[in-house]
Amino acid sequence: NTGELVLRAPWLTQSYLKNDDAGKELWESGYMHTQDIAYIRPDGYIKITDRLKDVIKSGGEWISSLEIETILSLHPSVADVSVIGVRDKQWGERPLALVVLKPNAQETSADDIKAIAEKAVERGIIPKYGVPSQFKFVDELPKTSVGKHDKKVMREMYANQTQV
Known part of the structure; x- marks a missing residue:
């Protein structure tokens, strides 16, 4: 458990x-x-x-944001990624992936990146509910003074983003 x-x-x-x-x-x-x-x-x-504070609580299950980030970062077009929980009417929270693409990777779609998470589900590495429901491409991710992802700021930025 x-x-x-x-x-x-x-x-x-x-x-x-x-x-x-x-x-x-x-x-x-x-x-x-x-x-x-x-x-x-x-x-x-x-x-x-x-x-x-960073775990995503979805339908009574806990999703590790760090685990999902590690998997998504394996995609060759991903320069940086952060996963946060956003409100969801049915599940309480669902994962939102904020993705910074590498230069010259503009052709990469959300489905391309989602596919790597779906492969992790097939291999039993993560549960199906761990695959982010949404992907947003951003130019940069907010960082703390020591260079870590500032998830508190990201959660505030996307607090009103309810998934239906």
Whole structure:
């Protein structure tokens, strides 16, 4: 089963520096909430798949945005890609892929990129509901000060984009 990784040990931090109030949320129900989404592999190792804030909740299932991004980035025309959840009337949320194409790849269509995700479904790498419902081609993706995808900004940019 996939879920939030929670921990308990005497040496774990009890709160955040200069923010004691956050300790209550951090240690809800006596466990430290890591905000990491993970599952236990058959060999007993824990595999962290995403951050809680970035996971897409679709029809009661969790979709790892990082996993879908990794798959879509394998397409030779994709320079950069980010996957976020947007509201969906039927499923709660559905994945939206924001794609930056490489120069001279303008002939590439959303269906071309979607095909790589569908192949991953056929191979059992991702579930069918993990294939993004929509693809948007953009010139660039918002980044944080350290160069990571700023999904918070992207979610705000596409917050009113409800899929029907």
